[in-house]
Amino acid sequence: MQTQKIPTPYTLHPAPCTLPPAPTDCRILFVRISQQAVPYERPALTKSYIKGKVQSPKLGGMHCVQLEELMRRRIDVKLCSKAISIDWEKREVLLQSTRFGDAMEEVAAFKHLVLATGSSPIMLDVPGASLGNVLYAKTVVDIDRIKKQMVPGKRAVVVGGGYIAMEVGAALRCAGVETTIVVRGDRLNPRLFNRNMSTFIEQVYTDHGVKIQKERTVVELVGSGKNVTGVKLEGGAVLDCDFVVVGIGSAANMDLLEGSGVETGACSATGKPGIVVDEYFRTNVEGVYAVGDACLFPCKKAGGKLVQDLHVLHARESGRKAARVILGKPLTPYDPIPHQYSSVDEWGFAWRFWGLTSGEPILIGNMTNDDGWYALWFDQEGKLCGAMHCAVDVEVRFLAGARGHVRAGAG
Ligand SMILES: Cc1cc2nc3c(=O)[nH]c(=O)nc-3n(C[C@H](O)[C@H](O)[C@H](O)COP(=O)(O)OP(=O)(O)OC[C@H]3O[C@@H](n4cnc5c(N)ncnc54)[C@H](O)[C@@H]3O)c2cc1C
Numbered sequence: 083m084q085t086q087k088i089p090t091p092y093t094l095h096p097a098p099c100t101l102p103p104a105p106t107d108c109r110i111l112f113v114r115i116s117q118q119a120v121p122y123e124r125p126a127l128t129k130s131y132i133k134g135k136v137q138s139p140k141l142g143g144m145h146c147v148q149l150e151e152l153m154r155r156r157i158d159v160k161l162c163s164k165a166i167s168i169d170w171e172k173r174e175v176l177l178q179s180t181r182f183g184d185a186m187e188e189v190a191a192f193k194h195l196v197l198a199t200g201s202s203p204i205m206l207d208v209p210g211a212s213l214g215n216v217l218y219a220k221t222v223v224d225i226d227r228i229k230k231q232m233v234p235g236k237r238a239v240v241v242g243g244g245y246i247a248m249e250v251g252a253a254l255r256c257a258g259v260e261t262t263i264v265v266r267g268d269r270l271n272p273r274l275f276n277r278n279m280s281t282f283i284e285q286v287y288t289d290h291g292v293k294i295q296k297e298r299t300v301v302e303l304v305g306s307g308k309n310v311t312g313v314k315l316e317g318g319a320v321l322d323c324d325f326v327v328v329g330i331g332s333a334a335n336m337d338l339l340e341g342s343g344v345e346t347g348a349c350s351a352t353g354k355p356g357i358v359v360d361e362y363f364r365t366n367v368e369g370v371y372a373v374g375d376a377c378l379f380p381c382k383k384a385g386g387k388l389v390q391d392l393h394v395l396h397a398r399e400s401g402r403k404a405a406r407v408i409l410g411k412p413l414t415p416y417d418p419i420p421h422q423y424s425s426v427d428e429w430g431f432a433w434r435f436w437g438l439t440s441g442e443p444i445l446i447g448n449m450t451n452d453d454g455w456y457a458l459w460f461d462q463e464g465k466l467c468g469a470m471h472c473a474v475d476v477e478v479r480f481l482a483g484a485r486g487h488v489r490a491g492a493g
Pocket of ligand 1: 164165199202335338373392393395397
């Protein structure tokens with residue numbers, strides 16, 4: 083295998099978020115494992131792309147950064163290249179490229195390193211999990227695999243009840259697939275929804291023909307030949323199916339940190355590991371930054387506790403902030419209002435959440451009709467710390483105004 087040395091010290095991003103134009107004395111290298119020519123954002127994957135509303139390979143509507151735009155900003159792009167290890171003393175990254183069939187290695191020296199390695203889906207760890215047609219939803223390739231299975235009348239089991247699993251479940255049902263969502267807990271998305279909220283949302287799903295099995299643990303995937311044919315639950319029941327989609331969460335990619343001395347920690351809300359940064363996305367190692375899903379940042383709204391925010395607004399903003407730090411531009415400390423949303427256009431159904439949860443929310447509105455409801459969370463001092471609107475056939479953008487109230491900590 084050849085190893086080439088890339089001559090110029092780079093500002094190196096394993097995968098960038100939002101980058102300002104590079105100053106003339108700086109080169110930026112953007113390393114990307116995927117063959118997809120341009121980076122894309124993921125929210126559309128399970129909202130519109132899965133339903134064929136936007137098309138590959140352009141992925142229009144998926145907030146793509148075009149290759150020409152990257153070049154105009156003098157950002158070198160390496161597709162099909164994986165950062166496989168880092169020599170932390172020499173400050174060099176070893177890249178392995180498989181673009182043209184043969185594996186090739188290159189070494190890139192860096193002055194600044196941005197770890198934007200994101201997160202990977204947590205794999206289902208039960209016997210039979212490696213059978214064919216056991217699918218995940220992270221990349222365009224993953225969604226293409228799911229789309230191939232989306233034939234009316236086929237039977238799918240979706241394992242997991244977070245928003246990605248729920249969006250996939252809805253998309254499958256919209257395509258006429260017999261869909262069952264299996265969750266271990268007593269409700270959907272328990273980190274965000276209390277029982278009443280979940281009941282409302284379950285009703286929307288069941289009204290559209292999705293079956294929901296709660297308090298069920300998957301113990302095995304059974305198959306005949308190569309492919310999965312059933313999901314075995316604790317207690318012995320088997321749900322027959324033609325394919326399975328697993329959506330049980332994701333975990334930060336931190337493989338490159340070995341021997342780095344870069345501090346890692348655990349998210350105060352979920353206990354999941356991540357790379358610890360300060361409010362400017364600096365790690366404890368000079369010139370090394372972490373952004374997006376991979377990082378844990380001190381969140382003012384959470385009393386300075388370390389928080390992981392697995393959402394796209396955070397990915398964009400953290401990338402911007404880290405870039406400004408590297409460029410020596412003035413900036414204020416990161417003080418976000420975390421944001422989550424989900425929608426199923428075909429059902430006119432959507433919810434939007436700003437802030438953080440804290441204990442039981444106060445629910446306002448009618449949980450039994452389509453106008454939906456608001457949920458408000460208050461912190462220990464009685465200040466508003468989280469707000470959510472969920473509705474059918476109502477414009478959920480209304481809640482965008484709540485962001486300001488959450489920021490102000492309205493009493
Ligand atoms: C299906 C889906 C739907 C979503 N919907 C929403 C939504 O509706 N709203 C919302 O707010 N958020 C949503 N999210 C979450 C949001 O997409 C993520 O928070 C965001 O993508 C995080 O961006 P990131 O750049 O930190 O990480 P990622 O998007 O995970 O990107 C990391 C990139 O780094 C690359 N990489 C990792 N290691 C290496 C290496 N060693 N060498 C080279 N490259 C490497 C990976 O291949 C990947 O391309 C969704 C996510 C998914 C998967």
